[in-house]
Amino acid sequence: MMKRVHNFSAGPATLPLSVLEKVQSELFDYKGKGASIIEMSHRSPEYTEINRQAVERLKEITGADDDWEILFLQGGASSQFMMAAHNFLNTERTANYIDTGTWSAKAIKEAKLYGKVHTSFSGKEGAYSHIPTSDDLSFADDAVYTHFTSNNTVAGTQFQTEPKSNAPLVCDASSDFLSRPLDLDKYGLIYAGAQKNVGPAGVTVVMIRKSFLEKQRPEAIPTILNYQTHVEKLFNTPPVFAVYMVNYVLKWIQEKGGLSYFEKFSKEKSDLIYSEIDQDEFYRGTVEKEARSKMNVTFRLPSENLEKRFIAEAASQNLMNLKGHRSVGGVRASIYNACEMESVKALVDFMSDFKIKNG
Incomplete structure (x- = not known):
């Protein structure tokens, strides 16, 4: 008999058994095409449909309307620490950052390379054992966005609700994405490495509001790092197999409720x-x-x-x-x-x- 351990890995994490079984059954021959999805072009009708389904399912699950774009990028949340700041900050712009753990501290380090950072809160001296209340937070009046990490895998803390902010929220939601409803009206950008709740390692889910994207900095942004590049078209080869699995995990989430x-x-x-x-x-x-x-x-x-x-x-x-x-x-x-x-x-x-x- 197949042995499955009780897997408490922080990521890559355990995946739904039914999804793994479905993927296994299709590995050599995807839908009678005589080839694996891993072997097919990312421009093929088969992958195009997978990508379309994944986008639609994610919108249905989160309640995102047509003002939201869904991207499947590479580089993990760590690349988004840089990419978010690079798209929206410059030496004349400020963003609020809430420091509640290891990963938010890394995001702050990256953001400082591109623009001004107002630290709204730092829990470093308290060993990151605390999530700030509204009274603990301070915000820059002219901030382009407020960045926070919704769940901290290292410390074991989590925001129980979105922080109140005077600017659109940008969220690293990697380790609690799709574990609870979101108040999307408060967000401009949400990103999450898939390897916790959404799929295998290798793909980063990015949700970006079109109206927020209009606030991009005016200076030139390298093509591959520009969100607009990926909104306009499938610019480069995506992590095909990872997105394929994400699509099945999203279907599983829908079926569960x-x-x-x-x-x-x-x-x-x-x-x-x-x-x-x-x-x-x-x-x-x-x-x-x-x-x-x-x-x-x-x-x-x-x-x-x-x-x-x-x-x-x-x-x-x-x-x-x-x-x-x-x-x-x-x-x-x-x-x-x-x-x-x-x-x-x-x-x-x-x-x-x-x-x-x-x-």
Whole structure:
């Protein structure tokens, strides 16, 4: 029988089994064409239809209207740190940046290469354990946009709702994209590496509002880095196989019930683990309760040696990829959309047993 472990990887993350099975069945012969989709031209009718379906499905899932463009680019969220700033900032322009973790700090570093950055909030001194309230934030009056990272995979924090801003929001939504509804009226640009909730590594989903795109800086922008280039046409070879898989994951999200379903499902899964953490002092959450992520649950044990034993023994029971990010240590369970409740229950049962034996 096929062996499937309980996969808590922070990314590339677990994918829906039904999608993997569908892809497997089509790998050698896509829809009777005698070739794999990997082998077909990105200009072919087959891929053109895949791209069209993926765009339409993403719009239906998010509720995006005709003012939104959907792009499938390469380079991950890290390339978008640069690309967003390069398209909208110059030495005369300012953007607000909310610093809540490792990736937002990297985005700030890139933005400073192109224009002025107003840091609306920084949680660095507090080890990024806090998500700011409206009272914690300050904004530049003339900001072109306000950038934030909706979920922080390293620290294990998450914005529970969009920050209030005097400028359109630009969001790195990589690790909680499509796990809950979005108030799209507040956004100008949303980008997300697919490898958490949307598909395999290799493609970055970019949603950009046409009216926001009109605010591009007036100076020349290198062709490949200009959002307008990719809006106008399929400029270069896209990550065909990754987009093909994203299309099937989007279909799976629709069939499950859309964003309202996954919002509820994510809460149920995370509540189960946090409930075990909060029972006593054996497990200790690493962030403020109000800031806890529903995607990446982070916690510590009484000692680092015990954490190493926890991770090793968990792996022996097929509970995989629980080691915290190398920069912070500890334990991290990533429970994205495709992580089943069965896996979460298996983890909680293991946590309970481990505590009894080692507490």
